Amino acid sequence: MxxxxxxxxxxxxxxxxxxxxxxxxxxxxxDSLRYSDEYYEAKRKGALCDLNEGVMPYRPRYICPDYELLFSKGCEFLQLDPPRDLLEAVNALEIFYCHVPSITSFPVYLGDLDRLLEPFVIREDRAYAKKVLGLFLRNIDRVQTDSFVHADIGPEDSITGRLLLELTEEMQLAVPNITLRYDPEKTSDDFALACVKCMLKTAKPSFANHRMFVKEWGERYAIASCYNGLSIGGGGFTLPRLRLYECALEAKSPDDFIERELPRHIDLQLEYMDKRVRFIVEQSNFFKTNFLVTEGFVKQENFTGMFGVVGLAECCNFLLGIEDKKKGFGMNKEATELGIRIMEAIDKRVSEHEAPYCDAYVHRYRLHAQVGIDSDGMDDSPGTRIPIGVEPTMLEQLEVNEKFHPFFPTGTGDIFKFEETYIKTPEAILPIIKGSLSKGLRYFSGYLENNDVVRVTGYLVKKSEIEKLRAKKQSLNNVTVFGMGAQDGGHALDRRIQHHEESSC
Amino acid sequence: MKKAPVNKIIQFSNVDGPGNRTAIFFQGCTFNCMFCHNPETINMCRSCGICVKSCPAGALSTGADGKVSWDSVKCVQCDTCIKLCPHDASPRVTWMSVEEVMQQIKRCAPYIDGITCSGGECTLQAGFMTELFAEATKLGKTCLIDSNGSFDFERDPEVLKNSLGVMLDVKAADRAWSETLISDPGDMVRKNLVFLKGIGKLFEVRTIIFPGRDAENEFTVRYVAEKIGDSCPYKIIRYRPFGVRERYQKLLGEDETDIEYAERYAQLARNLGASKAYVV
Structure with a gap:
């Protein structure tokens, strides 16, 4: 067959x-895009992974259009004038979203929705604005049927932001993913608390370290797809990943790995990225003819390549001969310190590489802690996360995260699952988020243990939709199938629950 | 150097006062409450050694001085020792200095609103707590006391200086019922209720509602509600048999208090002016 x-x-x-x-x-x-034999060999061994991006890239992986331009100038190709009221604004966005390509063919960035829509929302009465925004969210959930579709809000409080939170809670949708850009000076505690409450009930929004992203990208950055930092008016060309555990399998020692095997694999991945980026820019049509480019919604120089890694925990445990992962990376100082050495080595080598294009980033690729795919099973934990099932106390997990998050401008994050009593005490979660972001955490996600909408590795699925697939029925959302795979192979929904009886003593 | 027996420190707690708090549980209690869920925190270890040979992880040993010691690294938290202990004590206690406790608090400091001292009965360590609160306050952290009310705060108010106040358990207002329930007539508890409210250090009051004890429940709730008014939250807590010692479960019942029954008492309290009464 x-x-x-x-x-x-x-x-x-x-x-x-x-x-x-x-x-x-x-x-x-x-097969017109070819790589070296060494590349194919490393790929066959599972040390390199192209995330099934496809052999002939005909669009960048992630595209983050400048929606402000749509609102100020309209779009000639789509025959849209600048919107004059809320209805026209959401209608223009709904149309535009259907024409934004990506690796999934769904738009991975929907814009800073509160900032975009606030000028229109404040001219309407609240009930009407809520009705329109509710229909807008329903349109997104039913038309952009993929959980990597992502909208941003904040850092400031707004009527639109509040309405989006209210609707998100009421509608319990898996799409879109939402991020609050959190800045301790710009985001009020009251708004942040409203976001925590919504997160407990719907697994979103997540909290992004606004100051950290601004320092790396400037004010005009997007959080797209799972948790990916990128430029607005730009995006990510490609995202392959080193599977660090498999990269380490032939190393004789930690030093041998860092000096020999790791650089070898880094270079192979860079070769792959260079060829792919050149192909997208030079051979494929996207940057020559697509209206997003010709009308200035994205600029080629604002794209960069995303250098992904997974499985740092398993890599470190393997190199140190640690078989019991409860005593390994995250819980074991030596393993965690080796992890830092490895990340420093990757960071250095990638930042020394002159990448084609990527003009806005002085021709450099940027690191990404890839969130894992369903076929990774238990071999490679997402990015630099502590393996599921052996997480230490939340404090200790945050402290480990804070050491690794600064390495990844194009995204990383961790997820915390809270037990039921937290629904009554959201104010007990906000100081944890604020503290960890101030100490270098990049991205915080949380959800309540018994919710239907849950965060798997970076994306959201409904547990009830996974059950549909198990019953051999169709699920409208493309990502449900990944959620099922991650649940079965990676036990991704079995992460440690934050209880109140944690002990350090 | 002053040291105190610490049963455990919970880094992040959402149930020991407002916000996210580090909770310090001291060993030793002045009462013996029938419904106690952590009876192993009541008494100090007598080094009888019964638990030592039963420890499956080899984490307990008897030293040359005859004292039982506990290895926190070997311990697998199986609770065999505390289930076996005939004295309502625990071998898993660490004597810690203020500096040592502060080290743990400093690590939690970026993520917490404050600290809460609990137990056992934390006021057995009032001097230690006074010093601890002074240090935690320097870090900008708020300090709360979770107490059974057996300590004479009026005679010794120093510990309240750097504290937001006391979360006070008023378990029984009637002397005889109190004697039965907590092995103490509770005079000091009731004195503290009035004293702490008077100086603005009553942070919250809690009363447990027992199934079928209509008269006792009503007497206590009335007493508290009339005394505190709307000055602080009044938490009406449902009795839950889980973790209660077997011999007392027989006396108090094996059913938990149902929520509607507890709600009746919250409503009664509110009717009497304790507007911040609610069931937890």
Whole structure:
């Protein structure tokens, strides 16, 4: 039976999911983009992974359009004038979103929704504005059916921000993912607390360290897809990843790894990225003809390549011969310090590499702690996270995270699962978030243990939708299937719960 | 150097006062409450050694001085020792100096609103707490006392100086019922209720409601509500048999207090002017 036949006979795929799967299959028939034999060998061994990005990139992986430009100048190609009221504004966005490509073919960045819509919202009465925004969110959930679709709010409080939180709580949708850009001076405690309450009930928003991102990207940055920092009016060309555990398998010692095996694999991944970036810019149509480029919604110089890593914990444990992961990375000072040495080595080598294009970042790629995919199983934990099931106390987990998060301008994050009593005490969570962000945490996500909408590794799924797939029924959301895989293979929903009887003594 | 017996320190707690707090639980209590959920915190270890040979992790040993000692690294927290202890004590106690406790608090400091001392009965360590609160206050952290009210705060108010106040348990207002329930007539508790309210250091009051004890429940709730008015929150707590020693479960019942029953007393308290009464 052919792969194509498998796709069209899979009862769990919606029509659109079949179409995307067939497109991916078609793309895979081409071999014009070739890499070195060493690259293919490392890929075969699982040390390098291209995240199934496809052999012929015909668009950058992540695109973050400048929606302010849409609102100030309109869009000629889509025949949209600058909106004059709230209805026109959300309608323009809904149309525009359908024309923003990405690796998933869904828009991974929906804009800073509160900032974009506030001027229109304040001219309407609250009930009407809420009605319109509710329909807007429903449109996004049913049309952009992919949990990597992401909207940003904050750092300031706003009527739009409040309405979006209220609606998110009431509607319990998996799409879009939402991030609050948190700045201790710009974000009021009251607004942040409203976000914590919403997070406990819907697993979103997450909290991004606004100051850290601004320092790296300037004010005009987006949080897209899972938790990816990128430029507004730009994006990410490509995101391959080193699977650090597999990279380490042939190393004789930690030093041998850092001096020999690690640089070898870094260089292979850089080779892959360089070729791919050149192909996207020079060969494919996107940067030549797409209206997003020709009308200035994105600029090629604002894109960068995202250098991904996963499995740092397992890599360190392996190199130090630690078999019991309860005594390994995250809980063991030696393993955690080795992790820092490895990240410093990766950071140094990648930042010494002159990347093609990436003009806005002095021709450099930027590091990304990749969140894992369902097929990783238990071999490679997401990015630099402590493996699921052996997490120490929340304080200790945060302290480890704070050491690693600064390495990753294009994104990293950790997720904390809270037990039921926290629904009554959201004010007990806010100081944890504020403290950790002030100490160098980049991105904080949380959810309540018994919610339907839960955060798997970086994206949101509904547990009830996973059950649909298990019953061989279709799920509208493309990502539900990843959630099922991560739950089965990586036990991703079994992370440690923050209880109140934690002891350090 | 002053040292105090610490049963445990919880780094992040959302149930020991407002916000996120580090909670310090001291060993030793002045009462013996029937419904106690942590009876192993009541008495100090007598080094009888019964727990030593039963420890599956080999974390307990009897030293040359005859004292039982505990190895926190080997310990797997299986609770075998505290279940076996015939004296309502625990071998898992660390004698810590103010500096040592402060080291742990400093680590938590960026993430917490404050600290709460609890127990056992923390006021057995009033001098230690006074010093601890002075240090924690220097870090900008608020300090709360979780107390059974057996300590004479009026005679010895120093510990209140750097504290937001006391979260006070008023378990029984009637002397005889109090004697039965907590092995103390409770005169000092009632004196503290009035004294602490008078000086603005009554942070909250808690009363446990027992199933079927209509008269006792009502008497206590009335007493507290009339005394505190709307000056502080009044938490009406449902009795839960989980963790209560078996012999007392037989006396108090094996059912937990149902929520509607508890609500009746919260409503009664509110009717009497304790407007901040609610069931937790």
């Amino acid at each position: 052919s792969d194509a036949l498998n796709i069209i006979q899979d009862p769990t795929l919606t029509y659109k999911q079949e179409l995307l799967a067939l497109a991916r299959l078609g793309e895979s028939t081409d």
